[in-house]
Amino acid sequence: MKDLKKAEDLRVRLISWYADNARPLPWRETHDPYLIWISEIMLQQTQVATVIPYYLKFSKRFPTIKRLAEASLEEVLALWSGLGYYKRARQVKQSAEQIIKGFDGLIPRVHKDLLSLPGIGKYTAGAILSIAYDLNYPILDGNVMRVLSRVFAMDEVLNAKGVQNKLWSLAEKILPEKKAGMFNQALMELGALICLPSGKKSLCHDCPISESCEAHQKDLVSQLPKLPEKREKVKIQQVMFLLLEKKGFLILQRPDDVLLKGMWELPGKEISDQPHQEAAYQILKEDFAVDGNPHYLSSLSHSITYRAITCHVYLIHVSGEVKKSLMNRLESRTLEYRWIQRDELQDLPHSSLIDKVMLLLDPVQKDLF
DSSP states (O other): HHHHHHHHHHOOOOOOHHHOOOOOOGGGGOHHHHHHHHHHHTTTTSOOOHHHHHHHHHHHHSSSHHHHHOOOHHHHHHHHSSSTHHHHHHHHHHHHHHHHHHTTSSSOOOOHHEEEEEEEOOOHHHHHIITTTTTTTTOOOOOHHHHHHHHTTOOTTTTTTTHHHHHHHHHHOOOOOHHHHHHHHHHHHHHHSSSSOOOOOOGGOOOGGGGGGGHHHHTOOGOOOOOOOOOOOOOEEEEEEEEEEEEEEEEEETTTTTTTTTOEEOEEEEESSSHHHHHHHHHHHHHHHHOOOOOOEEEEEEEEEEEEEEEEEEHHHHHHHHHHHHHHHHHHTTOEEEEGGGGGGGGGGHHHHHHHHHHHOOOOHTTTO
């Protein structure tokens, strides 16, 4: 009886709080399951502020599943460039094609059908079904896990065996019979705005459910949830080149058997502990058959998942016999390459690292291409 009363209290208080405090996010202005699906995929491991401009551009270019299914993968990846985790974009494209062929162009309302689509797991399926269709399916993302682990004072490490099943069970038990979508969004919003990670100060005095929160009552908020140890960052050094000629600058396409496959990048290479000036000269000569002294621009930091990259950027002009030698080397290595102007970059799928490199250029250098 106590648990039932607590669950009902959570539902009433959270839904009321959400109605008054929900942020006006663009994907909350629609009940279109397609757009809700796109927003949920984009929001995976990505902050809301980062997602908003991508969501707006993506939904404008591809307002329907049909338009997305008919687009080229390169066009989809280009719009995703800078958002990271590019596997998501490929899976969105694949799913759109499957929805057109197998579900008459409609986002499935059946849980197992959603789970059959690439990139849609239990959380995303629950979010789509509850938010778009108001069906009674729970959700469990990082924010919800934090809220539930504190409300119920769960003392286990989140990745310990069986803990995820317990959390899913709790999320299902407290789900209301009606307004499941609103309740699920309220849980996520509470975790985003009030029930903050331990590294930040949670705003328990503003929390609508603090009276029902066991962690708050027992002064355990700062200790919960218990998180698994973070993977140690791998430090990487690399050099990268802006090879310039009158047609623009050179970019290469990453092969299919590496991270960020199919993305376009500047020529470059990881280096060991040798001085980057020495490595730059050596790589230009040995890998790209360019014999010259590149101009050092600057070094910048970049992260990809657990990789902490320090990138040393060099600029060099190529023409005449030097360019001919470079082209012969590219052909012999069977590399996909293009010479592009700076404004063409936005139409190609590329890592945000290139965008960072472009910001290094001073006004004079920007006029070079």
